[in-house]
Amino acid sequence: MLEGFQTAATFGLRLFGVFLAWTLLMYLMHRLAHVVHPANPLWRIHLAHHRVPYLSMPDRSHWPDPGQFLFWLGSWKLSLDVIISMTVPLLLLTWLFPAEGLTLLVVHYLYEVFLSETRLDHNPRIKGHLTRFFAWGHYHLYHHVNLKRNYGLIVTWWDWLLGTARMPDEHRIPHLIQKRQQRLSKESSA
Numbered sequence: 001m002l003e004g005f006q007t008a009a010t011f012g013l014r015l016f017g018v019f020l021a022w023t024l025l026m027y028l029m030h031r032l033a034h035v036v037h038p039a040n041p042l043w044r045i046h047l048a049h050h051r052v053p054y055l056s057m058p059d060r061s062h063w064p065d066p067g068q069f070l071f072w073l074g075s076w077k078l079s080l081d082v083i084i085s086m087t088v089p090l091l092l093l094t095w096l097f098p099a100e101g102l103t104l105l106v107v108h109y110l111y112e113v114f115l116s117e118t119r120l121d122h123n124p125r126i127k128g129h130l131t132r133f134f135a136w137g138h139y140h141l142y143h144h145v146n147l148k149r150n151y152g153l154i155v156t157w158w159d160w161l162l163g164t165a166r167m168p169d170e171h172r173i174p175h176l177i178q179k180r181q182q183r184l185s186k187e188s189s190a
């Protein structure tokens with residue numbers, strides 16, 4: 001009984017450690033994707049994510065589209081963006097820590113299919129204390145306004161530690177996002 005508890009506790013601790021490493025790698029990949037330079041393919045791919053008009057998407061609670069179950073997020077750039085910044089770092093960790101990595105791969109899959117997009121990451125109704133710890137709602141939406149802040153994915157910790165966190169002014173967020181998106185769509189149609 002005690003042995004079983006110890007094994008579970010050890011696994012839990014290791015799982016948390018691998019999760020920490022994964023969130024750090026995602027943070028770094030996302031930050032790298034924001035190095036604006038013609039020779040940076042990550043930026044060209046990631047730009048597709050910033051062009052999605054999340055605030056004007058009609059329904060925030062619909063069942064995921066069939067393609068989403070296959071990690072098709074609407075275009076090859078949007079899918080590749082998630083695979084490069086989230087899946088590849090986790091596959092690397094899975095190679096080093098198979099049991100913990102496989103567990104997190106399941107979490108990653110379910111999160112991407114059911115929870116990211118407009119449910120958590122881009123849900124303007126999520127604000128306040130929760131967004132101090134989780135990169136959801138207003139916290140992540142502020143990244144869509146200010147591309148030099150709030151790089152953290154899923155959690156905010158690395159932004160706080162590395163000096164890139166910014167808690168947005170809740171009332172101005174929707175207005176700022178709309179302005180930013182109008183500018184991006186003008187740029188892309190020019």
Ligand SMILES: [Zn+2]
Pocket residue numbers: 030034046050143
């Ligand atoms: Zn970004």
Ligand SMILES: [Zn+2]
Pocket residue numbers: 049121122140144
């Ligand atoms: Zn986003």
